[in-house]
Amino acid sequence: MTSASFPVSLEFFPGRTADGAEKIRVVRQELYTLQPDFCSVTYGAGGSTQQGTFSAIAEMFAEGMQSAAPHFACVGATKDSVREQLNTLKEMGVRRIVALRGDMPSPYGAEGEFRHACDLVEFIRDETGDHFLLDVAAYPETHPRARSPEHDLHAFAMKVKSGANSAITQYFYNPDAYFRFVDDAHRMGVHVPVLPGIMPITNATQLMRFSDMCGAEIPRWIRLRLLAFKEDIASIRAFGLDVVTAMCEKLRAGGAPALHFYTMNQSAPTLEICRRLGLR
16 A cells, blocks of 8 residues: 555644754655655744744745645734735645644733634635635544533534534544544534544653643553653654554554644654555
């Protein structure tokens, strides 16, 4: 099986230094060998990396990645500022956007004119019609600030009703949570493709810290194995490759429409997982 017969997509974040940006250029070229359906670039809280995001998208277009998609967060934004940014993206040739609410840069930041991601999706549709393919976020294990799983699912349905074409999930390590989320969405009449977010495991301490912060659950058996390896980086990475590859196989066999890799601006883990899956 090749990547053309089972889609993959990739996420990067903007380089914060000249050296970092150059490293990411090399990583992108290595990962382009997977022939991804699209590549997304993250967008910091309150638009803190907006220029870096747009610059990375422009570079990717120049590299031939015509399906480069910026993350677009609306917290703290005004309708005028979003309208201006949408016009910039249209002029750049962008046809796909990952539309997000985003996080406040500080507890004292202004909320702006958009309360929820569905407001942003609706505004983009009103302003640009069907020009952009819109992805939104989904949380199989429930958004950490949601009042309940039912409320979170309703929020997801509202984003789709507002005009989203597809969704990308927060990463997870329990495929049953993904399948249950998709089934629950179908019961609500929501049938857009939901791309599972895949996070390769390379650094146990970093993964646990980030997971605790964003609400992504690490199953107890995985957490205990990672802790048992202590500082044995080679064993952590070998174990991580086995775990994530097996999960991807279950997702593909169970009907997931694609795999979306959070690359963390590294090529080797994603390339190896895809090699094991027969996708390169």
